Amino acid sequence: MKQTYFSKFFTIVMLLFPLAIFAQGTVTGTVTETSSGSPLPGANVVIKGTSSGTTTDFDGKFSIDISSFPATLVISSVGYTTQEVEVTAAQNIQVSLQEGEALSTVVLVGNRAKPRTILNSPVPIDNIGVAELKNTGQPTVDKMLTYKVPSFNSTNQTISDATAHFDPADLRGLGPSRTLVLVNGKRKNQSALVYINDTPGKGEVGVDLKSIPAAAIERIEVLRDGASAQYGSDAIAGVINMVLKKDVEYTTVNVHSGVTTEGDGFNYGVDLNTALKAGDNGGFINLTAGYYEQEETNRAGKPGGDGLFGVIFGDDDILNGNTPWLQANPDLGMTIGQPELKKLDVFFNSELPFKNGNGELYTFGGLTYRKGKSFALYRTPYWVPDPFNLLHEPGSTYQGFQPTFETDIRDNNATVGARWEMFGLDIDLSGTYGRNAVDYEVNNSLNPALGASSPTSFDVGAYTFSTILSNLDITKSYDQISMAIGAELRRESFGAQAGEPASYFADGVQSFPGLQPSNEVSASRNSFGVYGDVEWEPTEELLIGGAVRYEDFTDFGDNWSWKVSGRYTLGENQGAIRASYSSGFRAPSLHQIYLSNIQTLVSGGTVSNQGTFNNVDPVIRDGLGVPQLTAETSDNISAGITYKPVPNLSLSVDFYNVKVDDRVLFTGEIGYIDGAPGNPQNPVEQILEDNSITSLKFFVNAVNTNTTGVDFVANYRNIEMGNGALGATLAANYNKTKIDGQIDTPDLLDANGYEIFNRKEQSRIISARPKTKILLGFDYTINKLNVNLNNTYFGEVTWQHASDPTKDQTFGGKIVTDLIVNYEISDKFSIYASANNLLNVYPDTIDTKGDFVTDLGGRFKYPWEVNQFGFNGTVLNGGITFKF
Numbered sequence: 001m002k003q004t005y006f007s008k009f010f011t012i013v014m015l016l017f018p019l020a021i022f023a024q025g026t027v028t029g030t031v032t033e034t035s036s037g038s039p040l041p042g043a044n045v046v047i048k049g050t051s052s053g054t055t056t057d058f059d060g061k062f063s064i065d066i067s068s069f070p071a072t073l074v075i076s077s078v079g080y081t082t083q084e085v086e087v088t089a090a091q092n093i094q095v096s097l098q099e100g101e102a103l104s105t106v107v108l109v110g111n112r113a114k115p116r117t118i119l120n121s122p123v124p125i126d127n128i129g130v131a132e133l134k135n136t137g138q139p140t141v142d143k144m145l146t147y148k149v150p151s152f153n154s155t156n157q158t159i160s161d162a163t164a165h166f167d168p169a170d171l172r173g174l175g176p177s178r179t180l181v182l183v184n185g186k187r188k189n190q191s192a193l194v195y196i197n198d199t200p201g202k203g204e205v206g207v208d209l210k211s212i213p214a215a216a217i218e219r220i221e222v223l224r225d226g227a228s229a230q231y232g233s234d235a236i237a238g239v240i241n242m243v244l245k246k247d248v249e250y251t252t253v254n255v256h257s258g259v260t261t262e263g264d265g266f267n268y269g270v271d272l273n274t275a276l277k278a279g280d281n282g283g284f285i286n287l288t289a290g291y292y293e294q295e296e297t298n299r300a301g302k303p304g305g306d307g308l309f310g311v312i313f314g315d316d317d318i319l320n321g322n323t324p325w326l327q328a329n330p331d332l333g334m335t336i337g338q339p340e341l342k343k344l345d346v347f348f349n350s351e352l353p354f355k356n357g358n359g360e361l362y363t364f365g366g367l368t369y370r371k372g373k374s375f376a377l378y379r380t381p382y383w384v385p386d387p388f389n390l391l392h393e394p395g396s397t398y399q400g401f402q403p404t405f406e407t408d409i410r411d412n413n414a415t416v417g418a419r420w421e422m423f424g425l426d427i428d429l430s431g432t433y434g435r436n437a438v439d440y441e442v443n444n445s446l447n448p449a450l451g452a453s454s455p456t457s458f459d460v461g462a463y464t465f466s467t468i469l470s471n472l473d474i475t476k477s478y479d480q481i482s483m484a485i486g487a488e489l490r491r492e493s494f495g496a497q498a499g500e501p502a503s504y505f506a507d508g509v510q511s512f513p514g515l516q517p518s519n520e521v522s523a524s525r526n527s528f529g530v531y532g533d534v535e536w537e538p539t540e541e542l543l544i545g546g547a548v549r550y551e552d553f554t555d556f557g558d559n560w561s562w563k564v565s566g567r568y569t570l571g572e573n574q575g576a577i578r579a580s581y582s583s584g585f586r587a588p589s590l591h592q593i594y595l596s597n598i599q600t601l602v603s604g605g606t607v608s609n610q611g612t613f614n615n616v617d618p619v620i621r622d623g624l625g626v627p628q629l630t631a632e633t634s635d636n637i638s639a640g641i642t643y644k645p646v647p648n649l650s651l652s653v654d655f656y657n658v659k660v661d662d663r664v665l666f667t668g669e670i671g672y673i674d675g676a677p678g679n680p681q682n683p684v685e686q687i688l689e690d691n692s693i694t695s696l697k698f699f700v701n702a703v704n705t706n707t708t709g710v711d712f713v714a715n716y717r718n719i720e721m722g723n724g725a726l727g728a729t730l731a732a733n734y735n736k737t738k739i740d741g742q743i744d745t746p747d748l749l750d751a752n753g754y755e756i757f758n759r760k761e762q763s764r765i766i767s768a769r770p771k772t773k774i775l776l777g778f779d780y781t782i783n784k785l786n787v788n789l790n791n792t793y794f795g796e797v798t799w800q801h802a803s804d805p806t807k808d809q810t811f812g813g814k815i816v817t818d819l820i821v822n823y824e825i826s827d828k829f830s831i832y833a834s835a836n837n838l839l840n841v842y843p844d845t846i847d848t849k850g851d852f853v854t855d856l857g858g859r860f861k862y863p864w865e866v867n868q869f870g871f872n873g874t875v876l877n878g879g880i881t882f883k884f
Helices: 002-019 130-134 141-146 161-165 307-313 316-320 324-328 448-453 590-594 618-623 683-690 747-751 759-766
Strands: 025-033 044-047 053-055 061-066 071-076 083-087 092-097 125-129 152-154 169-171 179-183 217-223 238-244 252-260 267-278 283-294 340-353 359-375 404-422 425-443 457-477 481-497 521-536 542-553 557-569 575-586 597-603 606-612 632-646 649-666 695-697 699-721 724-740 772-782 785-794 797-799 809-811 814-826 829-836 875-883
Touching: 044 061, 053 061, 071 092, 083 092, 125 130, 130 217, 141 152, 141 169, 141 217, 161 359, 161 404, 161 425, 169 179, 267 340, 307 316, 457 590, 481 590, 521 590, 575 649, 618 683, 683 695, 683 747, 724 759, 759 797
Parallel strands: 025 092, 179 238, 606 695
Antiparallel strands: 025 061, 044 053, 044 071, 071 083, 125 217, 152 169, 217 238, 252 267, 252 875, 267 283, 283 340, 340 359, 359 404, 404 425, 425 457, 457 481, 481 521, 521 542, 542 557, 557 575, 575 632, 597 606, 632 649, 649 699, 699 724, 724 772, 772 785, 785 814, 797 809, 814 829, 829 875
């Protein structure tokens, strides 16, 4: 059956591709600013009624192929009023844009057939230009978005194995798995990692946003609405589209560096972006290369005594810090903060028009390679001995050791495609390959079971995930109707590789026992999807849209998703009322189906080995009666209004509700509740005993959630102040998620009194991200000086104790202030300085309320299982930019 899908699809491909014919001409031109007459680089030039377009270079110039005349060009740029120009033949035109504001910017995401402005889109979309990203002062794309989009969150993680090297990110608090990421409109591959540690996003799989360099990005479009009917699986919370830079006139080099006011976390980086001409009819090759390096930070607690192991060992001297080692190491030897990181990026984006002018070939992609080092819990001398002097010199006093968790991550993707017109249809045919791989090492550690023969460095295993895509999109616009149809073939593969035998022998290496041969897997699946999308504009004011998509997966079955949307404009460029209703779905990831491993953890005052069993393991399916994983489904509704009371002021407010059924969750610990190791008292405990573990976890469709929220955005631009101009932005999000009904616990576990998703695990869904987030930013430009003052309010988050509500803690809301100053020394040379978290704000500290496990005996000063904005404090940055 699936082979038939592939055969039919590629037969269509071979028939359509050679038929790109009959160009009519090329239109060139220059876009300038009305007020100054200076060239306007980066302006969007799109053929109205199509998705074909280009951008202006640094001299404001553009060239675009028109297949038939007459045609209308839509010219737009962030902060300027959009213009439409009718052309009747190949010619050179001059266009002047007046300063306006962001609602007039043309965006491509959210509509398959016809680009629209933010103002007249039937769904809420953010359009964030490269200058706005840079003016956050943040080093990576995920952190830039955190400080630009109120409903987006991503924070540094710590003491969380590989999670510390990826940092879970999500929209609307719905988890990393439910946000679809595109690059130039094509699906980006997910990462190889499942977040299985006690952090936000636990049990989820997301895209590695650190793998896309900001230097390669022209703008980011964020669709804040469900879009599974248009784009397929994962687009429940929304879609993020990374639009890469195109033809640029100059080579641009950025050099930057920074450090925290505590003197740690030193970072530096350099990136280069350039473009080469390809052919003589407007083709280009855009190239980006960059290197970034950061050192670790440390914000460990300093309790003096070790409450955790004092309780475990029943030793008052350890509990109260009365041993020589504890007196010399009040921080218990810990390093808690951002990890070390070294990152290298190479990206490209190219378009080559056909010689007959009736279309173009395109290709884009890149490679990111990074190495990271984070830290595990420090093994104190009274916790793990070293009788064979493996980690200290013979005759010296043993001080314990802190294992390091080190990653080697590669993310690469490439797309090749062609766009052309045939029989009045716009056709886009492409193929995409993406892969993410991570290799793990544990260093400065040992395996006690190996005695004197234990190594101190261990290869503990590796994961890979890859995607192969084929896409065919066909669009057509008439006077009142725009239509799109398309198909997608996708093959996904997931692999797990065992570590070296020393890493998993007996209880394994301290901190992260290696993956065993029984954990190795090589799994894949195919999916086939088709969609249809139509929009009807019976009047200039009214737009009605609908979309439907069918998708079939070889492992769990099929799904139908649909969407209806509407918009009614309020006068000419004054605003619109908009609404949408849709169904959506998310296929369980291959990671969630096939992942298995053993971890060493500290929980409930004990140190134990915990097993994660995959969904096809007989222990889970037959022993515990856990059903096969299937798709999550969702219902999304949104309604809002955009309004421009005056030309430079825009307002928008959107309400949304997202219900997700059969949400895949990673269970809490299933351990001994009646007996003890060596003395099992129920069927579940016998399974633990048979597998030599003290607890287990697994993935299961078991929870329904209901998320309700409101987004508000206000932009006021070009406010005259003296000889300069001020811009102000106020953006806010309120987001609340609750669990509907009961957790769907498998019968055997329910009958024996097990709770598979306790209060602490539930808090990662309902309260680990801020319910309220507000951004207030000011942008002032005078002559060659630009100053940005950004204030971000991160609302409260709540950590819930597993069983005792009196030990819950709510961490109060905080305001983080960033100051960024840019100065143009000349047209080709500029400098900048920034102070992120200017006022040195930290989260509330942990209050254990008598429970030493909450902060692991005082090791953690600040919350890590729920998180608002990290805890690095003030970071000072500076840099230079030059062009040639």
